[in-house]
Amino acid sequence: MPTENKLNEEILNSIAEGVITVDKTFKVNFINRVAEEIMGYKKDEVIGQFCKYILKCDLCQTKCPIGIVLESGTNLYDYSSVIYDKNGNRKPIKLNAAILKNSDNKPVGGVISFRDVSELENIKQGANLISNFFGIIGHSKAMQEVFKLIMEISESDATVLILGESGTGKELIADAIQATSNRKNKPFLKVNCSVFPQNLLASELFGHVKGAFTDAVKDRPGRFELANGGTIFLDEVAEMPLQTQIQLLRVLQEGTFERVGESITRKVDVRVIAATNIDIQKALKEGKLREDLYYRLNVIPISIPPLRDRKEDIPHLVKHFIETYSKLYRKTIPDISDSALELLMKYSWPGNVRELENVIEYAVVRTKNDNMIEISNLPSSIKDLSNGPLLSKKIFRNENAATVLSLLEKYKWNKTRVAKELGIGRTTLWRMLKQFDLVEK
Structure with a gap:
């Protein structure tokens, strides 16, 4: 006892x-x-x-x-x-x-x-830092859903297809998928499929043997062999020639391929993350993208919204880029003025996050040390938005007074509904009415 x-x-x-x-x-x-x-x-x-x-x-x-x-x-x-x-x-x-x-x-x-x-x-800190997800800035609900999906698939080796306009950060999303995956410590190779002609792309992906074509002076392994056990990122995958699409489909289905000019079948274990900025349905309809390949790639689709659809992220992105380029150019730029930020919020950003990053780098370079970024420090493409009537002429070059008057009468001079129909703000509509000398009866 x-x-x-x-x-x-x-x-x-x-x-x-x-x-x-x-x-x-x-x-x-x-x-x-x-x-x-x-x-x-x-x-x-x-x-x-x-x-x-x-x-x-x-x-x-x-x-x-x-x-x-x-x-x-x-x-x-x-x-x-x-x-x-x-x-x-x-x-x-x-x-x-x-x-x-x-x-x-x-x-x-x-x-x-x-x-x-x-x-x-650590979990709480992770929740607080979700707005900066492996270098991706996103406070908006749409981006939070993307981050959540990436974490949910972290245990999976399934193929991922990232869809989004140019400049939305598809490569950063691919990096985040890799960083959270079971293969994070394995090889991770990237190929931009749009920059290679057909023979060279096939060689780049699957390798070649000596004499396979004019410049093939020795045997060379392709990216799939080099990435064996790891992950490969195929950017602009829909730009791939049709013959190469067939070869890629075989790798996805069977895990096998042959080097260019060789008949020996090789086997690999590679996870594929693909991305494209084209209209998928249009590419399928025009025969530029094989339907069977699309379904093999589209196991886990991730759509990245354009910046114009998540403008609540702009202030956070601006802050991030100001900090980044202030360090790069050894400056102390504390912030951006409200008026300058307001212009950035109004801009449509056809080049998405990449364009915003370039604009902020430009502004940091032009801003004196210890000063805030002002409208005068922004590129002319952004500054022109502050020129009143000039704004109307640029954005509404296809509109005329008769069109606007027709909408005003249709909605009984409800400017909020007219602005919504035109896809503009009430302030912009007010400037347009002033330009066209349209006064409510």
Whole structure:
């Protein structure tokens, strides 16, 4: 039969939280196994030591948890604090503290129980940082859904097709998919399918043997062989010649291919991430993209919305790019003025995030150190938006006074509905009416 003390020790060692007990002088007289694991100490190293030198709790620097209990007469429950383990690593904890009393109800020491909540803190920080997802800035609901989908497919090796206009950041999305995947530590190769003619693209992807074509002076492995076990990113995949599309389809279906000029069948294990900025349905209809290849690629589609459809991301992107290019050009550019940002919000961004990045780089270069970016520092394509009538002439070159008047009469001079019909703001419509000298009757 175990002694009472031994039994108590076994009970405390079976608890899932760290437990430390101290005597009346605040010296440690017991530590359980979980506490040893959390703090990195062995029992013999801490017995007889002052608690504050072992626990190194940030609360100990102001007032001892046991001291708080003694002063208040109330036990401490689920108190958030931080400790530092034997190696100096910071660990957030939740702790409880209570006074230990003998059979005469007199204080003989104290007990502190605590649990490591590092994982929970990391999750919270991850949630806070989701707006900067592997270098992709996106506060909008649409981008949050993209980030969520990437995390959901992190355990999968399924083929992904990224759809989006030029400049929306499809390659960054591919990078994020790779970084969160099971293959993140394996080869990751990228090929832009639109820059190679048919023979060279086939050689680039699948390799060739000596003499396969004029410049084939030696055997050469292709990207699929080099990426074996890893991932390949095929950008502008819909620009691939039809013959090469057949070869790619074979790799996706069977995991096999042949080098150009060779009849030996080779096998590979490669995950494919593809991207395109073309109208898929149009390409299928015109026969530029094989339907069977499209369905093989489109296992997990990810659509990246254009910047004009997620303008709430613009202020965050602007801030990010100002910080990036301020460091690059060794400047201190604190911010952008409200009037300049307002213009950026009004612009349609046909070049998407890439165009915005170029605009901010231009503005940072033209802005004096320690100054804010103003309208005068922006490119003329953006500044022209602030020129009143000029704006109307540029944006509404296909509209005339008769068209606008017709809409005004149709909606009984409800300018909000007219502006919506034209796809503009009320302020822009007001300037247009002034230009056309249209006054409400």
